[in-house]
Amino acid sequence: MTVTPAFDPVIHAPLRLQICALLAPVTSMEFATLRGHLDVSESVLSKHLKTLEDAGHIRIRKATSNSRVRTSAAMTPEGRAAYDAHVAELRRIVGAGPDRGPNG
Template sequence: MTRNAPRPAFDEVIHAPHRLRICVMLAAVDSMDFAAIRDELAVADSVLSKQLKVLADAGYVQLIKQRGTGRVKTWVKLTKPGQQALAGHLAELQRLAELAAVR
């Protein structure tokens, strides 16, 4: 592990398939519209809302409400703790994959 490499740490909050995909999508952008995430995951609003609540309660995402013409638009942003948790989780998955490959 290099000095700047994330510490491998399995994170059960992130590990759930939808939440892992949400975090990975958000890691590549500054923020993402709720509807775009929903469409990418191909889930109902209620399913996405539940997954985002778990991530927000853990401090991994921030939900930003923006009033527009008639509707409130929700933007989702991966927080610094969320970025660190995702990096650690991905490092742990990589570590486990390398262990499994050794035979």
């Protein structure tokens, strides 16, 4: 699959870029797991997830398990495409093409 590089200002914010990087290789991830990886407060994570959700990049799912509400996040197909394009654009900007490593 060929990805056309495209900068996405919604994804580019450092925490949102990290969220996308964590979600990209998985089907979904629980809120608590995301929070643990990112070492941020619930309110900060919620705000960034909402921004990504509003842009259509992720979907938030709430499910009840053992009488507890579990919140998880997953990338949408559009979000995955936007993330891939954003990463490709960052590589283009810094001069590291898809077949070159970070050290050239």
